[in-house]
Amino acid sequence: MPWLPLLLLLLPKLVLPNLLMTPSKPAAAGVVTKEVRVVPVLMAAGLKVQAARLAQAVPALRAAYSQALARWVGDPGLRLLALPIITECYRSPERQDELYKQGRSKPGPIVTYKRGGESNHNRLPAPALDVAFLLPDGEVSWSGLLLSRFARLMKAADARVHWGGDWPGFKDRPHFEVV
Numbered sequence: 001m002p003w004l005p006l007l008l009l010l011l012p013k014l015v016l017p018n019l020l021m022t023p024s025k026p027a028a029a030g031v032v033t034k035e036v037r038v039v040p041v042l043m044a045a046g047l048k049v050q051a052a053r054l055a056q057a058v059p060a061l062r063a064a065y066s067q068a069l070a071r072w073v074g075d076p077g078l079r080l081l082a083l084p085i086i087t088e089c090y091r092s093p094e095r096q097d098e099l100y101k102q103g104r105s106k107p108g109p110i111v112t113y114k115r116g117g118e119s120n121h122n123r124l125p126a127p128a129l130d131v132a133f134l135l136p137d138g139e140v141s142w143s144g145l146l147l148s149r150f151a152r153l154m155k156a157a158d159a160r161v162h163w164g165g166d167w168p169g170f171k172d173r174p175h176f177e178v179v
């Protein structure tokens with residue numbers, strides 16, 4: 001399976017804190033302060049979860065995600081901004097039904113129009129996965145700008161990849177699938 005060696009190859013890049021020390025002006029008291037920029041990273045437990053989620057995807061989607069992630073992490077600008085993470089790949093029909101209730105019989109915005117068993121997330125291996133971003137401060141972001149940048153890399157990796165942000169009507173920007 002080509003995606004696993006690729007993921008392992010990326011591990012040092014993702015794990016090492018990689019601090020960029022930028023000296024700034026000396027403070028009034030003569031103390032030199034330094035500005036520290038930290039690349040968003042996942043610790044070992046987080047990487048394990050990511051590998052497990054990726055393993056649930058169909059091979060074509062796994063390969064496309066691995067390639068897009070490698071391109072993202074290899075880009076000096078993008079890697080400082082955020083780190084792509086898979087928030088969900090396979091989703092049980094029971095959980096799908098719970099999500100369907102959101103915005104209908106339960107509070108919150110509507111996040112899906114599919115009931116349990118109807119979503120591509122409900123198959124195993126799954127032809128769909130959802131992406132978000134880990135920011136340098138540890139927060140998780142669903143920025144449309146970041147997702148559209150990542151979508152370009154996903155579609156470049158494999159033309160069979162469909163991005164939920166391209167759908168007419170309901171835009172599901174975190175969503176990627178291979179059909």
Ligand SMILES: [Zn+2]
Pocket residue numbers: 121128129130172174175176
């Ligand atoms: Zn999705």
